[in-house]
Amino acid sequence: MNIVHMKYALEVAKTKSISRAAENLYMGQPNLSRAIKELEEDLGIVIFDRTSKGITVTPVGEEFLHYARKILAQVDEVEAIYKTGNKKVQKFSVCTPRASYISYAFTQFAKHVDTLLPAEIFYKETNSQRTINNVLREEYNLGIVRYQTAFDEYFKRFFREKRLVHETITEFSYVLLTSQNSPLAQKDDILPEDLEAYTEITHADPYVPSLPLVDVKKAELSKFVDKHIFVFERGSQFDLLESVPTTFMWVSPIPTVLLARHNLVQRKCSANNKVYKDVLIYRKNYALTELDKRFVNEVCEAKRKFL
Numbered sequence: 280m281n282i283v284h285m286k287y288a289l290e291v292a293k294t295k296s297i298s299r300a301a302e303n304l305y306m307g308q309p310n311l312s313r314a315i316k317e318l319e320e321d322l323g324i325v326i327f328d329r330t331s332k333g334i335t336v337t338p339v340g341e342e343f344l345h346y347a348r349k350i351l352a353q354v355d356e357v358e359a360i361y362k363t364g365n366k367k368v369q370k371f372s373v374c375t376p377r378a379s380y381i382s383y384a385f386t387q388f389a390k391h392v393d394t395l396l397p398a399e400i401f402y403k404e405t406n407s408q409r410t411i412n413n414v415l416r417e418e419y420n421l422g423i424v425r426y427q428t429a430f431d432e433y434f435k436r437f438f439r440e441k442r443l444v445h446e447t448i449t450e451f452s453y454v455l456l457t458s459q460n461s462p463l464a465q466k467d468d469i470l471p472e473d474l475e476a477y478t479e480i481t482h483a484d485p486y487v488p489s490l491p492l493v494d495v496k497k498a499e500l501s502k503f504v505d506k507h508i509f510v511f512e513r514g515s516q517f518d519l520l521e522s523v524p525t526t527f528m529w530v531s532p533i534p535t536v537l538l539a540r541h542n543l544v545q546r547k548c549s550a551n552n553k554v555y556k557d558v559l560i561y562r563k564n565y566a567l568t569e570l571d572k573r574f575v576n577e578v579c580e581a582k583r584k585f586l
Contacts, residue, residue, distance in 0.1 A: 291334065
C-alpha cells in the first residue's frame with residue numbers, strides 16, 4: 280500500500296466510476312483498475328463493489344477511505360509546513376448555502392487573514408446535500424445547511440446518525456427580491472395573486488434527507504406561479520432579476536450595498552409564512568480552530584445586521 284494508491288481509491292469513490300476517475304487522474308483505465316485491485320489484495324479487503332449499475336463503496340471500504348483521507352491530509356500538512364520554510368499555514372474551509380449575508384460575512388472574515396503567513400482558504404456555495412457530504416468526507420471542515428423548519432426532524436435525525444455537531448445560527452422568513460423597475464417594487468406587501476404573471480427564479484437543487492426531490496421542490500416553489508427558471512449559482516440570479524423586471528426570487532434578507540449594486544429591492548410577503556433555519560455543522564471529532572471561530576463570529580454579526 281502506498282499514498283498514490285490511496286489517492287486513486289479516493290478519486291474512484293468520489294466519481295463512482297473507474298473510467299471517470301482515470302480521466303481525472305490522467306491515466307489509463309486498465310492501469311487504475313489494476314492499482315485498485317493490488318490495493319485491495321494488499322489490504323485483504325474489498326473496497327469497491329462492481330455491479331452493472333456502477334461502483335459502490337463497501338462498509339469496510341468506507342472505513343478505509345476515512346483513514347486514507349486523514350493520512351493524506353496529514354501528508355499535505357507536513358508538506359505545507361516544510362515547503363513554506365516552517366511557516367504555519369492558515370487553513371480554513373466551509374460550504375454554505377447561496378446566501379448574501381453569509382458571503383458578506385466571509386468577506387469580512389477574509390480581511391482578518393494574516394497576510395504574513397501562507398493561507399489555504401476554501402469557500403464553496405452549494406446545496407445542503409453536497410455540504411453534508413463534503414463535511415462527512417472531511418473535504419471541508421465546516422458547513423452551513425439551510426432548510427425549512429418543517430423538515431427539522433428529518434435533518435436532526437440525519438445529523439445524529441452521521442455524528443455531526445449541529446448548531447442553529449438563525450431562523451428567518453424569506454423576502455421577495457425583484458428589480459427596481461418591477462411593478463412589485465411599488466408594493467409594501469406582496470399578495471400571492473400579485474405573482475401570477477411573474478416568473479420565479481429558484482435554485483435547482485433543494486434537498487431533504489429521505490424525501491424525493493420532487494416532493495422537496497413542491498415544498499419550495501410558490502403555489503401561485505407556474506413559470507420557473509432554475510439556477511445553480513447567485514451570479515445568474517442577480518443578472519436575471521436586474522434585467523428582467525417580470526422575475527422575482529425568495530431569498531434571505533440581502534445587504535443594502537448589494538441591492539444598490541444590482542438595482543434590486545426586497546419586499547415582504549405576509550402570506551409567505553415558511554420559516555427557514557441556517558445550521559452550522561461539523562464532525563463530532565473536529566475541534567474548531569481560531570479561524571473557524573472568527574468566521575462563525577462574522578456570520579453571527581452579519582445575521583444581527585441584516586436578518
